[in-house]
Amino acid sequence: MKAVIYTRVSTAEQGKSGLGLQAQLNTINEFCKVENIEVVGHYEEVLSGAGADALERRPQLARALKQAKKESAYVVVSRLDRLSRNVAFISGLMESKVPFLVVQLGRNTDSFTMHLYAVLSEKERTLISERTKAALKVLKDKGVPLGNRTNLPEALQVSNEVNRRLAGDFANTVLPTIQQFRNAGDSLEAIADKLNKMNLPTRRGGAWHSTTVRNILARASQTGVAA
Numbered sequence: 422m423k424a425v426i427y428t429r430v431s432t433a434e435q436g437k438s439g440l441g442l443q444a445q446l447n448t449i450n451e452f453c454k455v456e457n458i459e460v461v462g463h464y465e466e467v468l469s470g471a472g473a474d475a476l477e478r479r480p481q482l483a484r485a486l487k488q489a490k491k492e493s494a495y496v497v498v499s500r501l502d503r504l505s506r507n508v509a510f511i512s513g514l515m516e517s518k519v520p521f522l523v524v525q526l527g528r529n530t531d532s533f534t535m536h537l538y539a540v541l542s543e544k545e546r547t548l549i550s551e552r553t554k555a556a557l558k559v560l561k562d563k564g565v566p567l568g569n570r571t572n573l574p575e576a577l578q579v580s581n582e583v584n585r586r587l588a589g590d591f592a593n594t595v596l597p598t599i600q601q602f603r604n605a606g607d608s609l610e611a612i613a614d615k616l617n618k619m620n621l622p623t624r625r626g627g628a629w630h631s632t633t634v635r636n637i638l639a640r641a642s643q644t645g646v647a648a
Contacts, residue, residue, distance in 0.1 A: 423494035425462040445499040452524040496521040591624040
């Protein structure tokens with residue numbers, strides 16, 4: 422089996438950091454190695470995945486799909502939302518002649534499960550947008566000048582919410598790789614060592630330790646993700 426890797430982050434800031442893109446790439450490469458899948462290409466993009474017409478605005482994904490079709494390969498992503506959070510877009514890809522794999526869901530995920538995750542992903546995007554708008558409205562109704570540095574408590578609250586969201590996204594990205602190592606019988610220390618050898622930084626750009634790995638697994642357990 423052949424694979425064309427596709428990685429994406431949605432903002433220029435994430436793209437410049439390289440952490441999101443590199444984390445996705447390392448996770449997919451490890452998945453392909455374990456599943457004995459030959460990687461024949463890699464495309465990355467720093468662009469929003471919103472909308473059913475996302476393919477028209479994402480040339481790198483279009484190139485990945487074109488190469489995959491030409492070489493009878495799968496397009497592989499770390500998580501479904503790296504393709505899109507739009508159900509219509511995901512459904513369109515599922516109906517196309519180019520198959521794709523999602524590391525987060527595993528190699529043998531059926532179309533029903535894939536579609537279900539697409540629906541959940543779109544719903545999550547809607548809820549995030551609604552929560553953000555609601556939070557800003559509450560601050561505005563309180564007379565808080567948005568962007569005013571004197572309003573430290575409110576600013577810290579919003580910042581903490583963003584940080585929790587980013588931490589969750591990063592944990593979900595690296596979790597499949599950690600789970601593969603754990604299922605193979607590796608200790609927390611051994612997993613941390615392997616992640617460091619893969620040159621995969623932690624979310625804050627540091628080295629992995631057994632406690633860092635334990636925290637990722639603990640987060641997965643608390644949020645109901647199988648670990």
